[in-house]
Amino acid sequence: MRRAMAEAVVGDDVYGEDPTVNRLEQAAATVFAREAALFVPTGTMGNQIAIKVHTQPGQEVICEERAHVFNWEMATMSSFSGCLVRPVAAEAGNLTWEHIRKVVAPKIYYRAQTGLIVLENTHNMAGGTVSPVEAMEEVCRNARAVGIATHLDGARIFNAATYLGRPVAEITKGFDSVMFCLSKGLGAPVGSMLVGSKAFIEKARICRKALGGGMRQAGVLAAAGLIALEHGTQRLHEDHANARFLADALAQMPGVRIDPASVQTNILIFEIARPGLTSPEVTRRLMEQNVLASGINQQTIRLVTHMDVDRAACERAVEALRTVFS
Template sequence: MSELIDLRSDTVTRPTPQMRQAMFEAEVGDDVYHEDPSINLLERRAAEIVGKEAAVFVPTGTMGNQCAIRAHTQRGEEIILHERSHIVLYEMGGVAQLAGCVTRTLPSPDGILSWDQIEPLVRPASDHFCGTSLIAVENSHNILGGHVYPQQVLNGICDEAHERGLKVHMDGARVFNAATYLGTPVHEVTARVDSVMFCLSKGLGAPVGSMLAGSADFIERARLTRKVLGGSMRQAGVLAAAGLVALEQSPTGLARDHENARFIAESLAEMPGISVNPADIQTNIVILDVRGTGMSGKELSAKLRERGVLSNAIAPYRMRMLTHFDVSREQCESAMRTVSEVLQQVGVAVGD
């Protein structure tokens, strides 16, 4: 089989030659003593880029979100967030396990919430209720298709939340994709949230690591939870060095990934049995409905895998394809030819 075309996630990116070189040359020290110069530099740059006082390097986005939640809340408080957010679905119930908090979730078709939806759920602590202390937004939203918060909507949520003494955390695993879509610097996207987690190891292409940023005292508290979770590393400057390259060099490539995602959606929209709206594509995530092919997402993805194209089934009839810097336009074209061949072989007819 020729090389695999991996559209499962942007987590699959491998470090670039520049990242490997930077890792080789990295100055390191013991980060638990704050003595790793590469990590110190990465934390300063990350904070600067997202416009916050301080940042901390964490091994994963999940740990970054969980450190944030612990630092913003007390046990027995409530967090309002989207029902299909990463924090709710894919973090092992960490909100309950680690922070001792309760989630109150809201639906929306695209992963974007508004203050009008959130407001009725906000409640003060009382003899009967857990009080709300935190709102978490996901920007861009992963599992509902990479949608981006309109800045006004996000700013509105933050302003209203702050008026009521609530904090807002952004799961910005892909906030650089969001900023690329909006055509604004990242610090404008994150300006009014109290904290933001973003991943170096997704579209930015670093092999490992995420950043959590916020006020200096928030980051001090988050560091304590990172330690509890075993996430305080020692000479991890080798990782931070790759992260720095990712931070400085990769954002400019995201527009290309978005164009490739749009290309994939447009190609799939022409194929029988597949339903996807190309106008819905804002960033690098394509969600497709394959019910009309007569195959489940799992069946179609297994057939594609046999032919060297990797993608994920995310629900019985839904699949997800992501673009990233390890897939070129030619590979996207080749992947689309493969999907088309599979549909022909299975006999999916136009009009199905």
Template sequence: MMIVDLRSDTVTKPTPGMLEAMWSAKVGDDVFGEDETINELEAKAAVMFGTEAGIFCPSGTMTNQIAIKCFTQPLDELIADQTAHVYRYEGGGIAFNSAVSTRLLNGERGILTPEMIEPEINAENIHYPNTSLVVLENTVNKGGGKCYTLEQIAPIAELCKKYKLKLHLDGARIFNALMYTGDNAADYGRYFDGISVCLSKGLGAPVGSVLLGSKETIKYARRLRKVFGGGMRQAGFLAAAGIYALDHHVQRLKIDHSHARILADELAHCSWVTDVVAVETNIVLFDTVEPADVIVNKLLEKGIKASATDKHRIRFVTHLDIHPDQVEYTVGVLKGL
């Protein structure tokens, strides 16, 4: 029986080329700043997104939490969509790590606008927390891979400048967004104070995210990374995988998007599916007549691994370990379910 793992794009294994790059990496002690492969990755990512500097961390949760702590003080408040990963899936870290409250908004599939944000910025008043940060997510995980365009981001950045707020991007799947919108990565640095770039989702690296920002921000972030326990030593082996991914795995994301659309098209014709969220990138969200966990178990019996995200909602995520024959097999299973 064929096994098709559609639970997440974090389940990928390193490709042969990536393994070779990792095996031959030149390493040193990164806490001393002596791992040249990590230094290369940080510089490469910073140039790519038009920022001054970067810092390599074990996870996107760490880069996001470091950024929030960089851009806030205790008793502050940040603004984010109610689906935001920084709020829902980072263990309450906003409150625990930064002593900051969160103002949650209801964007369209997680997409915020200046008109939504501006009324929620607190006036100067001792009764209110100080609004200091806006966090966007691109693509929006809970929004089914919905994308911001730079045209949508620009007015939000202008609003933040007007009110002297910082703007952070949780770019866990930013390369998926770039492949969909056609926007230029280097333009992102003009709008954001912090950018978290994940290497272990769509790009297929085994570990790691890079936080990008100004030299001053990254200098402080390096101190925070140490406090959070994220200071690594000869981690250039991991950074080499990230460099390889940036060089070889960005353009191929369009294949994952194509596979997601094929699956979504078939789901739209299934009698046991009540709704399929419009697909933009590599995430397919769909609602089911039967409870989601029942359908997930039926799929698993056929070798297809999926995730239930709500009582009647299931998520498929395509990635570089999903091949055309697996998509064809999955379509066949969906037809016969």
């Protein structure tokens, strides 16, 4: 990957003249069976561009209450797009049309109208859960029937595709736009992609510039993205197996509450069930043993497996966790 970055042919991507970026965008569009794609620095920028393109100021955006676009993107849909969030609670993060139809704004002049529905697959804060394809298709079909756009935060959509055993183009075809990350599980150092219609991407390119995402000789980054897209998707099952290995081990430890069966992909979330022990203390003690974990709240810990964490590393992590919870 680093050799590809060093040898990348570059140009000015702001003017559409970087051949490596152009190759990456064409490759992404092809993989998702879309007309066009856009390279963006981050997944947050990709999501917020999509929200801006699909909505008008004063509209509502429906999403699951733990969604990344709502909780982890600095309220940008409010400051940049002028939209309100309509968060909806859904078990395992799987937002269905049955959930959504109850909160779609009626067509009356004194209510903010629903402009967009955003789903997240896999769902980060629900523990990397995978939304059923049929549920996503039902949301897209019904939203289209009432004139509401749909966007998929597919930062880890290749993990979902691996779990489902189906191509990403097939499981995302109903959405008006999709964002996916080249980093995270796919292994690129930076970058995400937006895919959609040609008209959508033309508008998205303008919004990218407004957010400061227009890059010049970006081919050095796109080269890594091409490697990630071509090769990084083929080994995700290893991350899923490692996450399940960790979950099975954690389930046997005193002071830990986790259901291993709920771990579907490469994210596992567990509860601290020991009085007096908190997430900051657990993460600190793990870090002292070179194990990185994140605390979601005072009693909840999140672990993520990826290409730089093999089975031997997971075994060492289990030993570190045992010392904390022994």
